[in-house]
Amino acid sequence: MDLSVTVDxxxxxLEMRRPPANHFDEVLIGGIVDAALGLDDDPRCRVIVLASEGRHFCAxxxxxxxxxxxxxxxAAARLYRRAVRLFEVRTPIVAAVQGTAVGGGLGLACAADFRVAEAGTRFVANFARLGFHQGFGLSVTLPELVGRQKATDxxxxxxxxxxxxxxRIGLADRLAEPGRVRETARALALExxxxxxxxxxxxxxxxxxxLAGRVRAALDHELAEQRVHWATRDAAEGIAASLARRSPVFTGE
Structure with missing residues (x-):
């Protein structure tokens, strides 16, 4: 099972189970959305903790x-059609972010109401180093959390x-002791x-x-920009460099 749900x-x-990086696709995002929307109607549930198994939150x-x-x-179009419904969930969501939340994983973390991290957590909007426009609604969510200037940075x-x-900048709402991200997220959820x-x-x-409407509009724009960029040499270079774990060399083409 790539996803598990328990209520207590x-x-x-709500736990993703694709360690170590917990990469997502339409199936996993759709499962998260369906589970969260189902929990809206579960009288046992008042708060959702979104967590993941393994070293990293989501890559x-x-x-x-x-x-x-x-x-x-x-793939992005199908994923975004499912992902936007996460912003329609009525139950508060706390994301327990260990390891790295990178790219769309950062977008997933920012879709939650709160983020709990530890000193070793890393939040990375790596799109410019991949050669294409940001996605997963980050055009809306990240500036709302940290301000336009820090989001641009x-x-x-x-x-x-x-x-x-x-x-310090408001991207994380609680800073947990090392190894206690999930426990701290649960404590916030219990409050x-x-x-x-x-x-x-x-x-x-x-x-x-x-928010859901604004994210929906942002996703349409993000995908249109990504569609253009994914046809460029820079995007091909950025993605290849990332997979090869080397620094990209961009030419503006």
């Missing part, structure tokens, strides 16, 4: 194999943002679960506003 004390643990799409290796555009440099910096559930959902909906 008002908290659902996004796997350009070295599967659907993304065969056809980037078609992360996007254009593709640098790694460690857990302590992430906590939320102790509040009045009808009020929590209502307050959250007010604060989010039309």
């Amino acid at each position: 004390d008002g908290v659902a643990l 996004g799409a796997d350009f070295g194999g599967g659907d993304f290796a065969a056809d980037h555009v078609d 992360m996007m254009l440099t593709a640098r790694r943002v460690g857990g302590e910096e992430a906590y 939320i679960a102790a509040s009045a559930p009808l009020a929590v959902r209502s307050m959250r909906a007010t604060l989010r506003g039309d």
